[in-house]
Amino acid sequence: MKKMNWRLVSVALLGGTLLAACGNDEDGGNDGLNGNGNEEESAEAEESDADTTTLRLAENHPDDYPTTIGNEAFAENVYEYTDGRYEIEVYAGGQLGEESEVIEQLQLGSLEIARVNSVPLTEFSDDIGVLLMPFLFEDEEQKWDHLLGDAGEDLLDTLAGSGLVGLTYYDSGERSFYNSERPVSSPSDMEGLQIRVQSSDLAIAIVEALGAEATPMEYGEVYSALQTGVIDGAENNFPSYYTSNHYEVAEYFTLAGYQGVPEVVIASEDFWQDLSEEDQEAFEQAARDSVDVQREAWAELTEESREAVIENGNELIEVDDLGEWQDAVEPVYDEFGDEYSEWIERFQQ
Numbered sequence: 129m130k131k132m133n134w135r136l137v138s139v140a141l142l143g144g145t146l147l148a149a150c151g152n153d154e155d156g157g158n159d160g161l162n163g164n165g166n167e168e169e170s171a172e173a174e175e176s177d178a179d180t181t182t183l184r185l186a187e188n189h190p191d192d193y194p195t196t197i198g199n200e201a202f203a204e205n206v207y208e209y210t211d212g213r214y215e216i217e218v219y220a221g222g223q224l225g226e227e228s229e230v231i232e233q234l235q236l237g238s239l240e241i242a243r244v245n246s247v248p249l250t251e252f253s254d255d256i257g258v259l260l261m262p263f264l265f266e267d268e269e270q271k272w273d274h275l276l277g278d279a280g281e282d283l284l285d286t287l288a289g290s291g292l293v294g295l296t297y298y299d300s301g302e303r304s305f306y307n308s309e310r311p312v313s314s315p316s317d318m319e320g321l322q323i324r325v326q327s328s329d330l331a332i333a334i335v336e337a338l339g340a341e342a343t344p345m346e347y348g349e350v351y352s353a354l355q356t357g358v359i360d361g362a363e364n365n366f367p368s369y370y371t372s373n374h375y376e377v378a379e380y381f382t383l384a385g386y387q388g389v390p391e392v393v394i395a396s397e398d399f400w401q402d403l404s405e406e407d408q409e410a411f412e413q414a415a416r417d418s419v420d421v422q423r424e425a426w427a428e429l430t431e432e433s434r435e436a437v438i439e440n441g442n443e444l445i446e447v448d449d450l451g452e453w454q455d456a457v458e459p460v461y462d463e464f465g466d467e468y469s470e471w472i473e474r475f476q477q
Contacts, residue, residue, distance in 0.1 A: 183216045186224040186242040196220045198422025205414030235291035237398030246389050252290035258468035262334050262386045262457045279474040293400045295393040295415035299426040302385035307361025308378045311445050315456040324362040337457045370433035382445045
């Protein structure tokens with residue numbers, strides 16, 4: 129029998145023990161390997177988070193409102209178009225303040241993006257006031273062709289230097305008149321009615337041109353004023369007529385569609401200037417691509433509101449020929465038209 133080399137046996141046994149410890153000991157080797165993997169994944173996640181900039185978008189309508197739905201589509205587009213480098217959180221329901229307050233935050237650079245109505249933007253661009261002119265567009269198709277075309281983009285550019293950047297327009301329908309006294313199918317039927325309007329010279333001029341008496345009033349006061357007879361009627365889009373419950377105290381709604389003031393998605397100029405040209409283009413495209421989603425949601429809400437109002441027994445008065453209404457507001461164009469002549473010509477082509 130050959131004599132064993134105990135030195136070699138000892139080395140072999142030691143090596144086997146080490147291999148067993150590294151490969152089979154669950155409390156040692158495997159935890160060590162998994163730990164290194166988790167650390168790498170955690171580091172990658174932290175690096176990914178560091179590469180994503182979170183922005184805030186202010187919206188004063190509730191979560192299920194069409195403009196908020198549009199905001200969410202815009203946010204998703206931005207995240208996709210920038211490969212996840214920008215993430216937008218939508219703050220609905222006025223969490224960040226009323227429109228005038230969020231506009232100020234945008235100008236100060238303490239907020240990045242917001243959705244507001246065109247009306248308060250007239251304070252920073254006189255030209256945008258053209259969107260308040262009555263019967264400015266022949267129909268909705270012409271309106272959106274122009275708003276999403278060169279003329280609409282050029283109008284947004286007039287905000288330059290105000291601390292604001294216009295990105296796109298959202299739908300807020302057409303404004304019509306409603307009242308508690310009688311069906312109105314022509315301007316002559318408006319004679320003598322007390323109609324609530326926004327506090328604006330142009331809004332007052334439109335109602336007076338139609339033969340009614342304009343009563344400037346805060347929106348929150350309209351329901352009780354209709355209910356108590358302080359005013360006879362007001363004007364707004366169909367969903368607002370329904371969601372504000374004005375339909376409960378003003379049963380006659382005239383489908384005249386005399387004004388179609390759009391909403392606007394705007395950004396802070398301070399934030400905008402920090403973006404690369406490539407990212408600016410991505411944000412602009414993301415905003416434009418969200419318009420169809422927002423408009424579809426608006427159309428659905430309008431139809432839902434219409435059905436609910438009809439079910440309530442309200443009377444909807446169709447206007448087949450808007451010609452006499454357009455003729456009646458000619459004095460408004462005589463008074464304000466010169467100021468907006470360039471834009472009126474472009475939008476009415």
